[in-house]
Amino acid sequence: MVDDRGRVIIEQHLETPTEPASAVAEIGAACRAVAAEASVAIERVGIGAPGPLELSEGIIELAPNLGWERVPLRAMFAEELSCAVWLDNDANAAALGEAWVGAGRGAKVMLMVTLGTGIGGGVVADGRLFHGAAGGALEIGHQIIEPGGRECTCGRRGCVEAYFSGHALVEQAATASGDQEASLASVFQAYVEGDPSVTPWMDRAIDALARGVAHAVMLFDPDQVTFTGGLAGSWDAFGARLRAGIESDVGPSGPHPSFGLSTLDGRAGLIGAARLALQAIE
Numbered sequence: 166m167v168d169d170r171g172r173v174i175i176e177q178h179l180e181t182p183t184e185p186a187s188a189v190a191e192i193g194a195a196c197r198a199v200a201a202e203a204s205v206a207i208e209r210v211g212i213g214a215p216g217p218l219e220l221s222e223g224i225i226e227l228a229p230n231l232g233w234e235r236v237p238l239r240a241m242f243a244e245e246l247s248c249a250v251w252l253d254n255d256a257n258a259a260a261l262g263e264a265w266v267g268a269g270r271g272a273k274v275m276l277m278v279t280l281g282t283g284i285g286g287g288v289v290a291d292g293r294l295f296h297g298a299a300g301g302a303l304e305i306g307h308q309i310i311e312p313g314g315r316e317c318t319c320g321r322r323g324c325v326e327a328y329f330s331g332h333a334l335v336e337q338a339a340t341a342s343g344d345q346e347a348s349l350a351s352v353f354q355a356y357v358e359g360d361p362s363v364t365p366w367m368d369r370a371i372d373a374l375a376r377g378v379a380h381a382v383m384l385f386d387p388d389q390v391t392f393t394g395g396l397a398g399s400w401d402a403f404g405a406r407l408r409a410g411i412e413s414d415v416g417p418s419g420p421h422p423s424f425g426l427s428t429l430d431g432r433a434g435l436i437g438a439a440r441l442a443l444q445a446i447e
């Protein structure tokens with residue numbers, strides 16, 4: 166629950182549900198519990214969901230990480246909660262939140278890059294999200310930067326997130342060292358220490374991400390680039406190389422944005438989802 170100044174009033178977390186119907190029922194119950202706790206009625210709901218989405222219909226087309234296909238999430242929540250519902254991509258929602266009250270406050274154009282299980286992106290220009298014609302803009306993670314390269318969860322090969330994403334990093338670590346249990350924290354630690362079983366593929370993964378972000382910088386000319394997501398917590402391990410790679414790919418004549426980390430502590434998505442619903446009446 167978020168107020169009209171972007172402050173989180175009450176927050177509840179759930180395990181990631183597996184089936185759409187049970188997800189809607191569980192999240193709906195949590196929404197009602199939060200509303201009851203605050204003694205308010207739910208007027209409108211904003212949702213940040215994994216995409217690609219069919220925005221005009223409020224449908225999740227495909228969420229490979231959840232195994233969902235053609236899920237009419239907006240209609241399902243409107244029925245569950247009997248109120249108006251706004252739906253957007255989770256990375257877009259995070260971008261909107263960060264641009265509203267976080268690291269991008271005051272920026273004219275903010276590019277947000279979400280580093281998590283997958284790699285997402287969003288652009289907020291003059292306070293509004295840039296969606297593209299069908300809501301599919303800024304899929305930074307699924308730009309092919311290595312034709313014929315590593316297999317991606319989207320079914321194609323050589324995408325950015327087939328190299329640098331939570332999923333891809335663990336997989337590459339397991340392949341390189343034979344250790345199937347290696348945690349991301351231990352992999353980043355080994356990289357910082359110069360472990361030769363990690364350095365070559367990690368360098369390549371960071372450079373793949375840099376190239377993908379550099380493309381977005383060239384196309385959208387942001388004055389602020391904000392990184393967020395679970396992997397951003399390990400920024401000290403890869404941030405310097407990533408930034409140098411982006412600046413090198415963009416070149417001296419390209420845009421010169423500021424770089425920074427999310428300041429909303431993982432709440433950017435929920436604050437931005439609330440902003441979606443609030444913005445609709447402004």
Ligand SMILES: [Zn+2]
Pocket residue numbers: 306307308317318319320321324
């Ligand atoms: Zn892909």
